[in-house]
Amino acid sequence: MTQLEHSTKSRKGKHLSYNERKDIEHWKRIDRPLSNREIARRLERAPQTIHTEVKDGTVRQIKRQMHQGKVYEYPYTIYLADAGQAAYEQARKNSGRNYQWIHAPAFMAYADHQMKVEKQAPDVIVGRAKRENWFPEENIPCTTSLYHYIDQGFMETINLDLHLKTRRKTKHKRSRKNRKIMGESIEKRPDKVDSRETFGHWEIDTVRGLRAGQDHCLLTLTERKTRYEVVVKVDGKDSEPVNRALYDLEKAAGPYFPQLFQTITSDNGVEFSDLSELLQGIAKVYFTHPYSSCERGTNENHNGMIRRFIPKGTRLAEVSSATIRRVQDWMNHLPRKILGYATPYERLTEEVSAFVSCRTGLTTNL
Secondary structure (H helix, E strand, O other): OOOOOOOOOOOOOOOOOHHHHHHHHHHHHOOOOOOHHHHHHHHOOOHHHHHHHHHHHEEEEEEEEEEOOEEEEEEEEEEOHHHHHHHHHHHHHOOOOOOHHHHOHHHHHHHHHHHHOOOOOHHHHHHHHHHHOOOOHHHOOOHHHHHHHHHOOOOOOOHHHOOOOOOOOOOOOOOOOOOOOOOEEHHHOOHHHHHOOOOOEEEEEEEEOOOOOOOOEEEEEEEOOOOOEEEEEEOOOOHHHHHHHHHHHHHHHHHHHHHHOOEEEEOOOHHHOOHHHHOOOOOEEEEOOOOOHHHHHHHHHHHHHHOOOOOOOOOHHHOOHHHHHHHHHHHHOOOEHHHOOEOHHHHHHHHHHHHOOOOOOHHHHO
8 A cells, every 4th residue: 555645544455445435425525525635634545545446436427407498418527435336346356366277178177187197297288288289378377377276176186196296305416436346437428428419328227116025127228318218027136137128129129229229327236237248339338326326317217207107015027018018108108398398209209210211110119
């Protein structure tokens, strides 16, 4: 509330009442009408408040008079308390926020389906819809608004449907000396791999099922530039089944394997002890520092996505290959903000087509 005189008492947040409007009407209709400033002084309000009220409550009326058998009309303006109260009540109705979701039922239904069924994040839904022009631009809210709609209960989706809602802790790189030298250190990895400017640089890891006892595990490979994911179930967390899986992957890729897999970054797990020897002359292998999973951050993030469908403690021997394939396909067809809301599969196809003149079943085999 603005006020021009220090003598005016502050009544912040108080609206004019109907009785005060009746007083204004009376003071405006007396023989010597009071000025807006004088009325403001008497009501202890800001002059601008009275000026706005008089403007909103002033109506045009017509006075009719008979003269020599003819009716003459004389228009004039007058402030009426009822008109001022009606204008105030109408303004209050329009003062609430007009939520965008009210005018976009199609987008809201689409967003609910994508979050609850397809397990996509709100930002992915918004960004992909804008990129593909699936809805009118004015019907697509920003990511923050979509989160607010969920919090306020405007959607079928609730926060429990969102896998990651809490803020993650930032991980800091720690450099520790390797207890066993398994190959070249990540410190020797070229800068072009770090910048993700070129294709063909992968991160590799294994995902365990049961922590105790014999069980299968998942071999996961993530391409750094496209975020494309390869998930293979292997017999155990040993070097032999991992080597067999990589050999099968090399056969599937055929002559394009050296172009598809130029470098691989691994941790120091025993299952990767033969990795350098296995890929000698084919791909360069680099090993991270101990206890530095953040040096394979892309792959670790993807492993967390797999855990949405295959939680810790699941016996992987009982998980079918079809289920693993569905998880892999979901990840590779999930739009990513970092890819301009394209999917990893789309980006991989673009990269492969750059060195394959005609598309083959190469991407299908990966």
